[in-house]
Amino acid sequence: MACACSPKTERCIESLIAVFQKYAGKDGYNYTLSKTEFLSFMNTELATFTKYQKDPSVLDRMMKKLDTNSDGQLDFSEFLNLIGGLAMACHDSFLKAVSSQKRT
Amino acid sequence: MACACSPKTERCIESLIAVFQKYAGKDGYNYTLSKTEFLSFMNTELATFTKYQKDPSVLDRMMKKLDTNSDGQLDFSEFLNLIGGLAMACHDSFLKAVSSQKRT
Numbered sequence: 001m002a003c004a005c006s007p008k009t010e011r012c013i014e015s016l017i018a019v020f021q022k023y024a025g026k027d028g029y030n031y032t033l034s035k036t037e038f039l040s041f042m043n044t045e046l047a048t049f050t051k052y053q054k055d056p057s058v059l060d061r062m063m064k065k066l067d068t069n070s071d072g073q074l075d076f077s078e079f080l081n082l083i084g085g086l087a088m089a090c091h092d093s094f095l096k097a098v099s100s101q102k103r104t
Numbered sequence: 105m106a107c108a109c110s111p112k113t114e115r116c117i118e119s120l121i122a123v124f125q126k127y128a129g130k131d132g133y134n135y136t137l138s139k140t141e142f143l144s145f146m147n148t149e150l151a152t153f154t155k156y157q158k159d160p161s162v163l164d165r166m167m168k169k170l171d172t173n174s175d176g177q178l179d180f181s182e183f184l185n186l187i188g189g190l191a192m193a194c195h196d197s198f199l200k201a202v203s204s205q206k207r208t
Binding site: 006007008009010012013014015016017019020021031041044046047048049076077080083084086087088090091094095 | 124125
């Protein structure tokens with residue numbers, strides 16, 4: 001197990017696994033996120049992304065899009081696609097901001 | 105920017121972007137990891153994975169496999185594939201350990 005002295009990236013990988021297991025273990029099968037567990041995860045762990053989102057169907061559509069094998073659950077690989085997609089979106093915003101600063 | 109009071113997952117996404125930018129900014133083009141930057145990242149940030157790795161060609165082969173567009177650099181999307189791959193490997197080991205515990 002990574003300790004506080006471990007490099008940040010190792011702690012981050014461990015933290016992604018731990019948070020997935022925490023929410024996946026709330027109900028039903030322990031190793032996947034049900035719709036309820038996914039909503040709980042999104043509204044707690046990604047609150048900055050969801051707090052301005054007034055339309056609940058957005059999260060429904062996200063769950064459907066992430067659930068690539070359409071079993072109504074998100075496994076860890078599908079969950080990582082969510083994290084990767086959000087990280088890419090944040091990184092792209094950063095690159096756009098840098099590029100627009102350079103133009104001014 | 106996420107603060108210490110932000111949920112762990114948001115801090116983790118921010119940390120992945122920050123660590124990529126830190127190593128990508130060491131030499132040459134600031135928004136990709138060169139081979140030297142990749143090795144520096146691996147040996148510092150993923151030291152637990154690399155410290156028992158005596159064969160340097162393993163990291164060379166990893167870089168080639170991750171560099172899907174073969175430009176000799178890793179962009180953020182290719183970097184995320186590395187993080188996702190390691191997280192999947194750790195999670196799979198966990199599932200195997202749980203399953204073997206259940207059998208005993």
